[in-house]
Amino acid sequence: MTSLFLEDAYLSTVEANVTGVREDGGIVLDQTCFYATSGGQPGDTGFFERENGDKIIIAGTVTGDTKAEIIHVPAPGQATPDIGEKLVLHIDWDRRYNLMRMHTACHLLSVVCPYPITGAAVSETDSRIDFDMTETIDKAEVTARLMELVKANHPIFNRWISEADLEANPDLIKSKNVRPPRGQGDIRLVCIGEESVIDSQPCGGTHVGETAEVGEIHIGKIEKKGKENRRFRIRFGPAPA
Template sequence: MALLFLDDAYLKSCEAVVTGVREDGAILTDRTCFYATSGGQPGDTGHFERADGGRIEIVGTVTGETKQQVLHIPALGQPMPAIGDRLIMHLDWERRLKLMRMHTACHLLSVVCPFPITGASVSEDDSRVDFDMAETIDKAEVTEKLMQLVRADHPVSIEWIADADLDANPGLVKSKNVRPPRGTGRLRLVCIGEASSVDSQPCGGTHVRSTAEVGEIHIGKIEKKGKENRRFRIRFGAAPD
C-alpha cells in the first residue's frame, strides 16, 4: 500500500482502488492519504466517494498487520465496496490540519524541553508530552520559548535516512521507551529549521510546512506524574490571564 501522506501531508484527497474488505468491515486500498493511528497521533476521518457518487463515511483509521497497511474503518450501516472498485478518498481536512499543527507543536516542545520523552498524545485541542525530568519549570517561560520558535517561521521538512544512519546517530531518538520501527531499510526524519538547525527526529506523523503555521499555543498546565516524570499539556490560543 502506498502511504501518500508520508511525502505530502497536504494531500486532501486521492484516487484509490479497493484491494480488500475484511470481515470486520475494514477497507483496504492500493494507496491512501489517510494517516493511521500511531505514535500518539489519532487516525484520520473523512469519506470515500464512489463512482456512482455515493459516500462511505470513514470514522477512523488504524494500522493492519504492519505499519505499511492502513485499515479504513467505515461507520455502521455504510454500503460496502467491492474489490476492484475505484474510489476518491476525502480527508476531514479541518481536523487533520489541527492534528498537524499540534503534532508539530509537540516537536517544538521537545526542543524547548530537551529531556527524554516517556509518552505523548496528540489531539485536536489539547495534546500532552511526558518528559523524564525531576525539576520544576515555569509554564509561562516554556510558552514564550515555544512562541519564539513559532514566530521564527522555521521550515519543516522530511528526510529519509538508512537504518545504519540512525545506528550511527542514536541521539536522534528522543523517546525513552519507544524505538522507531525497522524493517524497510530506511527511516523518516522530521526536520525543523534550515539544515535541521532546530531539530531532527524520527517520526511517521503528519506536520505543517513551517512553524508559523502552528499558530498561537501555550502550556495549559504541567502535571507531576511520578518522582521524575512531568506531563506538559499544549493548547491552542493565548495563555489565559
C-alpha cells in the same frame, strides 16, 4: 499500499482502488492519504466517494499487522465497496490540519524541553507530552520559548536515512520507550529549520510546512506524574490572563 501522507501531508483527496475488504469491514486500498493511528496521533476520518456519488463514511484509520498496512474503518451501516472499485478519498481536512499543527507543536516542545519522552498524545485542541525529568520549570517561560520558535517561521521538511545511519546517531531518538520500526526500509526524519538546525527526529506523523502555521499556543498545565515524570499540556490560543 502507498502511504501518500509520508511525503505530502497536505494531500486531502486522492483516487485509489480497493484491494481488499476485511471480515470486520475494514477497507484496504492500493494507496491512501489517510493517516493511521500511530505515535500518539489519531487516525484520519472522512469519506470515500463512489463513482455514482454515494459516500462511505470512514470513522477511523488504523494499522494492520505492520505499520505499512493501513485499514480504513467505515462507520456502522455503510455500504461495502467491491474489490477493484475506484474511490475518491476525502479526509476531514479541518480535523487533520489541527492535528498537523498540534503534532508540530509537540516537536517544538521537545526542543524547548530536551528530556527523554516517556509518553505523548496528540488531539485537536489539547495535547500532552510526558518527559523523564525532575527539574521544575515555569510554564510561562516554556510558552514564551515555544512562541519564539513559532514566530521565527522555521521550515519543516522530511529527510530519509538508513537504519544503519539511525543506529550510528542514537541521539536522534527522543522517545525513551518507543523506537522506530526496524526492517521496513529507510527511516523518515522530520526536520525543523534550515539544515535541520532546530530539530531532527524520527517520526511517521503529519506536520505543517512552517512553524508559523502552528499559530498561537501555550502550556496550559505542567503536572507531576511520579518522582521523575512531568506531563506538559499544550493548548491552542493565548495563555489565560
